[in-house]
Amino acid sequence: MRKMPLRELAERAGASPSFVSQLERGRTSASIGMLRRIAGALGLTVADLFTEENEVGHRVLPRAHRPELPTGPGARKYLVSQRPLRNVEVYVGEFDPGASTGDEPYAHGDSQEIFVVLGGRVTLWLGDQDEARSYELAAGDSIEYRTSVPHRVANAAEEPAEVMWIIAPPTPD
Template structure:
């Protein structure tokens, strides 16, 4: 890569890292690199192997191609309901990505929970971002806090709750109808 290409790559890595509110050390830890290497990469003073770029992209929640894209403008992107990318979810649960990659300022997901379905048996965390859960249809229970200490909230259509993604949380449909929810997370959390 030329010096200007290396500098542009470093600037994009820094931009995605700061957008995600990650420190240089945080990104280095997630990518399996040293903080000094990430710092040099961001300043355009070092290049990276394809393997390292893959680990950095994964830690930032983008693709390797996004790290090289010169297109900072996000145009209108219409995604029909049938075209939403489906993400892994537990039995009886479906999760769809609504915001399109590369995730810049926020991420948004739609979820459907059949009766008895949940996000899993255990609460989970992801990063330290602001998350909003909005119930569109049906009713869900949300637990916030560590196991054994979690507060339980029952939410119906139109109800919402806001919390940090670093707080253990779990969603379950204890009702008799399919529930539909939306999650909005800002800034996007690193991929784990």
């Protein structure tokens, strides 16, 4: 589903490739701790590992039920794509005036990320903090980059901003 090589999964989960191979073929079992590490490496929950569904049908996610991720003061980030994440992960964010994703840029995995401004204006910095390049983006603007590039977002405007992150394939962290 993730198109992740077995060796990469084993490395991310802290297991040997032979163990993961045997587990995948049903020749061994795993502890709860190991299942948690494997699920985490795949961007899943342990329960997702036991689902019998190969294809997920249409699923509605009411705005009030979006899982919220921890962010800084005045900022909210919500997961829009539903688990198990298969090919893409999508987040929306809301930034009050002066709010940001934090003072430090962050990176995660090495996937393609598209950042879209849905409303308001924000500044997106790409690169390490000392050498970051800034981009002023308004409603309707977008930019794409690798998730391995450190990045951060801030709303210096006097009105709230709404943004969307689209990441493919989903990142494990």
